[in-house]
Amino acid sequence: MADQVISGTDLTRLRELNSLTIVSALRDQPPATVTELAKLTGLSRPAVDVIAQGLVTGGWATVVEPDGSSVVGRPARRYRFRASAGHVIGVDVGAHKILAHLADLDGTVVQTARRPVAADADPGERLAALDQVLTTCLAEAGKTAQDIWAVTVGVTGPVDATGRTTLFTPLPGWQTVDVAAHLSDRFTCPIIVENDCKLAALAERWQGAARDADDIVFLLAGMRTGAGLIIDGVLRRGYGGAAGEIGALKAVRWLAAPSHLQSCPGVPTTVSPDDAAAWVFNAARDGNRDARTAVNRYVKDLAVGTAALVLALDPQIVVFGGGFSRSADLVLDPLRRELQKLCLRVPDVRASTLGADSVALGALRLALNEVDRRLFTVGLSAPPAAPRRE
Amino acid sequence: MADQVISGTDLTRLRELNSLTIVSALRDQPPATVTELAKLTGLSRPAVDVIAQGLVTGGWATVVEPDGSSVVGRPARRYRFRASAGHVIGVDVGAHKILAHLADLDGTVVQTARRPVAADADPGERLAALDQVLTTCLAEAGKTAQDIWAVTVGVTGPVDATGRTTLFTPLPGWQTVDVAAHLSDRFTCPIIVENDCKLAALAERWQGAARDADDIVFLLAGMRTGAGLIIDGVLRRGYGGAAGEIGALKAVRWLAAPSHLQSCPGVPTTVSPDDAAAWVFNAARDGNRDARTAVNRYVKDLAVGTAALVLALDPQIVVFGGGFSRSADLVLDPLRRELQKLCLRVPDVRASTLGADSVALGALRLALNEVDRRLFTVGLSAPPAAPRRE
Numbered sequence: 213m214a215d216q217v218i219s220g221t222d223l224t225r226l227r228e229l230n231s232l233t234i235v236s237a238l239r240d241q242p243p244a245t246v247t248e249l250a251k252l253t254g255l256s257r258p259a260v261d262v263i264a265q266g267l268v269t270g271g272w273a274t275v276v277e278p279d280g281s282s283v284v285g286r287p288a289r290r291y292r293f294r295a296s297a298g299h300v301i302g303v304d305v306g307a308h309k310i311l312a313h314l315a316d317l318d319g320t321v322v323q324t325a326r327r328p329v330a331a332d333a334d335p336g337e338r339l340a341a342l343d344q345v346l347t348t349c350l351a352e353a354g355k356t357a358q359d360i361w362a363v364t365v366g367v368t369g370p371v372d373a374t375g376r377t378t379l380f381t382p383l384p385g386w387q388t389v390d391v392a393a394h395l396s397d398r399f400t401c402p403i404i405v406e407n408d409c410k411l412a413a414l415a416e417r418w419q420g421a422a423r424d425a426d427d428i429v430f431l432l433a434g435m436r437t438g439a440g441l442i443i444d445g446v447l448r449r450g451y452g453g454a455a456g457e458i459g460a461l462k463a464v465r466w467l468a469a470p471s472h473l474q475s476c477p478g479v480p481t482t483v484s485p486d487d488a489a490a491w492v493f494n495a496a497r498d499g500n501r502d503a504r505t506a507v508n509r510y511v512k513d514l515a516v517g518t519a520a521l522v523l524a525l526d527p528q529i530v531v532f533g534g535g536f537s538r539s540a541d542l543v544l545d546p547l548r549r550e551l552q553k554l555c556l557r558v559p560d561v562r563a564s565t566l567g568a569d570s571v572a573l574g575a576l577r578l579a580l581n582e583v584d585r586r587l588f589t590v591g592l593s594a595p596p597a598a599p600r601r602e
Numbered sequence: 603m604a605d606q607v608i609s610g611t612d613l614t615r616l617r618e619l620n621s622l623t624i625v626s627a628l629r630d631q632p633p634a635t636v637t638e639l640a641k642l643t644g645l646s647r648p649a650v651d652v653i654a655q656g657l658v659t660g661g662w663a664t665v666v667e668p669d670g671s672s673v674v675g676r677p678a679r680r681y682r683f684r685a686s687a688g689h690v691i692g693v694d695v696g697a698h699k700i701l702a703h704l705a706d707l708d709g710t711v712v713q714t715a716r717r718p719v720a721a722d723a724d725p726g727e728r729l730a731a732l733d734q735v736l737t738t739c740l741a742e743a744g745k746t747a748q749d750i751w752a753v754t755v756g757v758t759g760p761v762d763a764t765g766r767t768t769l770f771t772p773l774p775g776w777q778t779v780d781v782a783a784h785l786s787d788r789f790t791c792p793i794i795v796e797n798d799c800k801l802a803a804l805a806e807r808w809q810g811a812a813r814d815a816d817d818i819v820f821l822l823a824g825m826r827t828g829a830g831l832i833i834d835g836v837l838r839r840g841y842g843g844a845a846g847e848i849g850a851l852k853a854v855r856w857l858a859a860p861s862h863l864q865s866c867p868g869v870p871t872t873v874s875p876d877d878a879a880a881w882v883f884n885a886a887r888d889g890n891r892d893a894r895t896a897v898n899r900y901v902k903d904l905a906v907g908t909a910a911l912v913l914a915l916d917p918q919i920v921v922f923g924g925g926f927s928r929s930a931d932l933v934l935d936p937l938r939r940e941l942q943k944l945c946l947r948v949p950d951v952r953a954s955t956l957g958a959d960s961v962a963l964g965a966l967r968l969a970l971n972e973v974d975r976r977l978f979t980v981g982l983s984a985p986p987a988a989p990r991r992e
Contacts, residue, residue: 226616370916370946379946427841441914448833450916451817452947458913460946463853463906516853520910523848524831526760526840556760556769556850557842 227263230255234263235272235293235587239318243276243290264291271297295320298361300583301349302575304408305338305367305391307331307383308486310345311572314353317361319418319580323353331486335385339394346398357398362582364404364575365391366411368436370454375405379454382436402582408432409456411574412566413440414447416531418577420566427527429559431518432571433543434535435474435489437466439521464520469513476506493539507542514543515550522555533564540564617653620645624653625662625683625977629708633666633680654681661687685710688751690973691739692965694798695728695757695781697721697773698876700735701962704743707751709808709970713743721876725775729784736788747788752972754794754965755781756801758826760844765795769844772826792972798822799846801964802956803830804837806921808967810956817917819949821908822961823933824925825864825879827856829911854910859903866896883929897932904933905940912945923954930954 230253237252238244246264250257267273274294278287295318303312308331314323325348329341342365350356369381375392377383392403413430416422422430426445432438439456441448448455459466473489478500483491495503518530532540532547540563551558566573620643627642628634636654640647657663664684668677685708693702698721704713715738719731732755740746759771765782767773782793803820806812812820816835822828829846831838838845849856863879868890873881885893908920922930922937930953941948956963 439914443833443838444836446834448915451918451949452916454913454916454947456914457916457946458910461906461909461913461944463855464910465853516851519851520848520854521914523844523851524829524846524911524914525838526842526844526847528841554851556847557844559841 230259231263231267232587234260234267238267238273238291238293241293243292245288245290247288249291267291293318298583299353299355299359300576300579301346301360301363302411302572302577302579303342303345303363303365304411304571304575305342305365305383306408306571307368310338310341311569312345312349313572313576314349314355314360315576315580317580317583319576321576323349323355325349325352332384335383335389338383338386339389339391342391343398346395358400360399360401362402362404362579363395363399364406364411364579364582365395366406366408366571366575367391368408368438370450370452370457371405371407372453375403379452380457380460402586404578404582406575406578407438407440407453407456408571409438409440410447410449411440411572411578412533412564412570413442413531413574414577415566415570415574416533416564417442419573420570421531421533421562421564422529425528425560427525428529428531429518429521429525429527430531430533430564431514432534433514433532433537435470435486437469437514437517438534439517441521441525441527443525443527458517458520461517461520464517465513466517469510469517472506472509472513477502489536490538493536493542496542497539507539508546511543511546512550515547515554518547519551519554522551522557522559526557527559529560529562531562531564533566533570535568537564537567620649621653621656622977624650624657628657628663628681628683631683633682635678635680637678639681657681683708688973689743689745689749690966690969691736691750691753692801692962692967692969693732693735693753693755694801694961694965695732695755695773696798696961697758700728700731701959702735702739703962703966704739704745704750705966705970707970707973709966711966713739713745715739715742722774725773725779728773728776729779729781732781732785733788736785748790750789750791752792752794752969753785753789754796754801754969754972755785756796756798756961756965757781758798758828760840760842760847761795761797762843765793769842770847770850792976794968794972796965796968797828797830797843797846798961799828799830800837800839801830801962801968802923802954802960803832803921803964804967805956805960805964806923806954807832809963810960811921811923811952811954812919815918815950817915818919818921819908819911819915819917820921820923820954821904822924823904823922823927825860825876827859827904827907828924829907831911831915831917833915833917848907848910851907851910854907855903856907859900859907862896862899862903867892879926880928883926883932886932887929897929898936901933901936902940905937905944908937909941909944912941912947912949916947917949919950919952921952921954923956923960925958927954927957 233253246260250260273291276290276292295316298317301314311326313321315321325345327341327345369377370379395403409432422428428442430440437459473492476492479488492503496507548561623643636650639650663681666680666682685706688707691704701716703711705711715735717731717735759767760769785793799822812818818832820830827849863882866882869878882893886897938951
């Protein structure tokens with residue numbers, strides 16, 4: 213048994229895999245020496261040395277020279293993943309706002325831009341607001357569209373294979389909008405469109421309330437209720453992109469749930485319908501009896517659809533997110549009590565820690581995933597510059 | 603860039619991975635030549651030659667010598683996966699029967715044994731029947747327990763991490779039965795306990811109605827209704843093993859669904875409650891108006907829970923299986939119509955092609971998966987004999 217059983221093709225493949233192993237190790241680490249990287253990856257020191265130098269040449273890593281102040285003997289140089297090699301954008305096209313984050317390859321947000329938009333804005337107005345937010349975000353970060361490696365756009369409603377919300381969306385006239393095509397005039401990088409609940413679920417697992425879990429039911433709760441599902445550590449879209457849309461089933465009562473808040477007796481006529489729920493939650497917190505009844509009715513209905521998801525999927529945790537998560541103090545305990553009555557096994561129920569920013573953050577995460585995916589399929593031989601989208 | 607960047611450890615790992623690649627290729631193929639295996643795996647001919655000879659020595663492959671009758675030049679020898687290197691058992695511990703299959707590593711069933719059991723049998727009686735079925739199955743196959751590499755036992759109710767149905771099971775007194783511990787007196791190989799709906803779902807994807815799909819909602823429909831979920835090609839158990847138990851939620855009406863059949867007017871008093879549903883389906887097929895009404899009511903209720911799973915998961919297909927799948931001709935069309943009303947996107951709805959055998963077949967599949975898992979984690983260096991269970 214000798215080296216002749218290993219072909220040249222095998223060797224090239226092995227070298228490429230080892231390079232990716234080093235990049236992965238660098239991404240998850242503070243700057244590391246060759247010795248540390250060899251220990252982390254199981255590769256030999258000479259192999260790591262050659263590969264790390266290649267990564268510096270290719271723009272994927274930078275050298276951190278030792279300061280030489282406090283160690284005995286010749287201090288070792290360290291390698292750091294070059295997070296600024298590229299940037300990504302995540303943007304939430306919501307009913308009431310457009311919110312964009314621009315981040316480096318480590319996911320550190322370097323710029324944010326936000327702009328309100330009317331709930332009844334037509335697609336042209338909403339797209340114009342999106343364009344303005346992106347222009348502001350890029351300009352203030354000192355970047356151009358060519359510096360961006362991936363863009364993810366979060367929208368409301370299930371997103372089909374063409375990146376559109378043809379089945380259903382509450383955004384007026386948005387069913388046929390092809391937002392990826394619209395943005396491809398400006399960006400040459402991959403543009404991904406995804407459902408807001410799914411992105412918010414990703415964000416909570418990345419930086420929020422669900423960092424320790426692989427099986428998560430995320431609730432995006434507001435005047436509409438939606439769900440994003442992470443199963444065995446992976447966001448699940450469903451065959452046609454419509455996973456999590458259980459709210460469409462009348463029997464599970466999510467459609468009716470927020471109406472208890474809107475129709476609560478005592479809401480002042482000066483409070484807009486959009487703000488009625490916030491008023492009711494505040495009044496309930498102050499002990500208003502009608503408001504408490506309305507909140508309890510809301511939670512009772514919310515619990516039926518939640519129980520359906522819990523019984524179907526048996527998650528480790530349920531995260532209560534979205535606009536209503538500001539009032540999680542009033543919702544979580546009664547929600548747990550209702551689930552106790554309805555479910556075989558009650559998961560941990562937690563409040564979102566990201567609130568209204570979760571959709572744009574999840575969009576960032578998905579854009580970073582796309583960069584990683586291209587890296588690990590196209591490989592390191594791809595230039596670290598904006599690739600032409602497929 | 604030369605070979606010195608590849609360490610000895612890397613080479614050993616690569617050789618092991620290449621061996622497993624060849625084993626995988628052989629398992630899915632008719633007997634193949636070295637040239638064919640090289641093409642299939644992307645490995646070099648010399649590498650495949652060395653590895654294949656090693657697999658024959660290790661008992662994982664056999665040589666098929668060429669017959670030399672019809673080819674020009676020296677015919678090439680072929681290698682075949684040695685499916686008879688080991689065997690597995692899959693057994694369904696049902697309410698009314700115990701059914702066991704014994705198969706080789708290709709999943710070819712070489713022996714089957716079956717025995718009726720009373721629905722109200724206590725755990726001792728049911729375990730005794732299980733023991734007798736296993737004894738018969740082994741004896742008639744000419745095998746001993748030591749020839750078996752993995753056993754899977756299907757039971758009704760969600761199976762927890764200890765292999766028990768502590769949350770709930772309709773089998774009388776079965777909540778605390780540790781069937782794996784019971785069988786470990788006889789078998790030294792891994793023993794897996796799993797929920798019947800999940801196993802039936804696996805079986806339909808392996809050999810039944812769902813071979814072409816990765817996103818499957820499987821319905822085990824009978825006097826109880828259960829579900830097994832395959833998402834992105836993998837059977838999902840949920841965090842605590844209780845995925846698919848949506849039937850426990852009153853709002854989705856699965857608990858009530860079969861009562862329409864049992865309470866149908868006109869069922870003769872000579873028909874036992876267990877046989878009432880079959881009588882109603884037959885009468886409906888013959889045009890009996892009350893029976894048709896009962897079937898339609900059954901389907902309407904069945905559709906609510908099915909719609910909840912479809913909306914939650916957005917599967918490619920729904921498979922209608924279990925005992926009632928014999929009457930799929932009466933159920934599928936009205937079920938599709940109801941789903942059309944209730945869902946955003948209606949998946950393909952199909953009848954099970956495996957019927958009542960699906961649980962035992964899925965148990966076989968899971969036992970084979972366990973053999974593969976050990977193979978690809980413990981590796982080929984593990985002896986192809988019954989390993990001591992973890």
